[in-house]
Amino acid sequence: MTKTTGPGGGEPEPSDSLRAFGAAVRAFRKRAGMSRAELGTITNYSADTVASIELGRRMAQPDFIAKAGPALDAHDVLAEMTETLERRKGLATWFHRWADLEDRAISLYTYECRVVPGLLQTEAYARAVITSVPPVFEDEEVEQRIAERLARQSILTRKPLISLSFIIEQAVLERQTGGPQVTGEQIDRLLEVARLRNVELQIMPLRRPQHAGHDGPMQLLEAPDHRWLGYFEGQRGSALITDPDEVSIMARRYAIMRSQALNAEETVSLLERMRGDL
Incomplete structure (x- = not known):
C-alpha cells in the first residue's frame, strides 16, 4: 500500500482541535505531577514527541492515548476528544505517521540531493533553507520551524542508539546555501556527526557515471518489528x-x-578539503 499526499506537503500546522487536545494532555499531565519525559517513558514516545502533541503540532496516535489515558486518569476524556480531532486542510498527513515511525525506528537511511538532511542541519543552515523557499513565513513561524527541526535531531544520540546512514550529494555543499560561513559551520557539523559510532555518512561525488539515485531523494526506515517503510x-x-x-x-x-x-x-577527507577551501 502506498499513501500519497496532494499539494500542500510540509510540516504540520496545528488546528484548534489539536491545540485543545494538546492542552488537555498537558493539564492532565501536570495534575498527575509528571514531566514530559516521564509520560514519554510510559507511552514509549520521546519527550519531544509529547511536547509536540501538547502544543498541537502532532496528531496523537491510538497507542499513545491507550497508554497516556490510564496513566493520567483521563482515558475517557482523551478518547472522546480524539473523535473531534482535525488536521488543517492541506496538511501533510504523512508527517504525523512518519514522525511517529521515526521516533521508534531502529534504522533510518536517508539520501538527499537537494539540501543537507534536516537531522544534520545547523541552526544557521536550517534558517537559510526555510527562508529561501516561498511562501514567506512570519519571523515567529520561522523560529518555530527551526526549533522543531533541531529538536528532531535528538534521534542521533537517543538511547538505545539507532543505526543511521546518510548519503548526500557533494553538489549540495558546493552550492554554499547561506554563504561560505554557514557552509563552513555546516561542514563542521557533518564532520562531528561522522564521528558518531551509530552514523555512517557518505558523500556522493560530483562525477559518477553510474548513479542509482536519479529518481531523487528518499528515506528508508526499519520499524521495531523489523518491517521496512519508505518515504519520498x-x-x-x-x-x-x-x-x-x-x-x-x-x-x-x-x-x-x-x-x-x-x-x-574518503567522505571525511573530502569534507576536510572542502572546509579548507572556504
Whole structure:
C-alpha cells in the first residue's frame, strides 16, 4: 500500500482541535505531577514527541492515548476528544505517521540531493533553507520551524542508539546555501556527526557515471518489528511507502548508492578539503 499526499506537503500546522487536545494532555499531565519525559517513558514516545502533541503540532496516535489515558486518569476524556480531532486542510498527513515511525525506528537511511538532511542541519543552515523557499513565513513561524527541526535531531544520540546512514550529494555543499560561513559551520557539523559510532555518512561525488539515485531523494526506515517503510517528497507532495515490493526497490537503489558513494574515510577527507577551501 502506498499513501500519497496532494499539494500542500510540509510540516504540520496545528488546528484548534489539536491545540485543545494538546492542552488537555498537558493539564492532565501536570495534575498527575509528571514531566514530559516521564509520560514519554510510559507511552514509549520521546519527550519531544509529547511536547509536540501538547502544543498541537502532532496528531496523537491510538497507542499513545491507550497508554497516556490510564496513566493520567483521563482515558475517557482523551478518547472522546480524539473523535473531534482535525488536521488543517492541506496538511501533510504523512508527517504525523512518519514522525511517529521515526521516533521508534531502529534504522533510518536517508539520501538527499537537494539540501543537507534536516537531522544534520545547523541552526544557521536550517534558517537559510526555510527562508529561501516561498511562501514567506512570519519571523515567529520561522523560529518555530527551526526549533522543531533541531529538536528532531535528538534521534542521533537517543538511547538505545539507532543505526543511521546518510548519503548526500557533494553538489549540495558546493552550492554554499547561506554563504561560505554557514557552509563552513555546516561542514563542521557533518564532520562531528561522522564521528558518531551509530552514523555512517557518505558523500556522493560530483562525477559518477553510474548513479542509482536519479529518481531523487528518499528515506528508508526499519520499524521495531523489523518491517521496512519508505518515504519520498517532491515540490508540493509527499508519499509514505508501505508496499513491500516498492520498499524493496527503494532498498536496492539505496544499497547500490552506498557502493557508488565515497566511503566513510574518503567522505571525511573530502569534507576536510572542502572546509579548507572556504
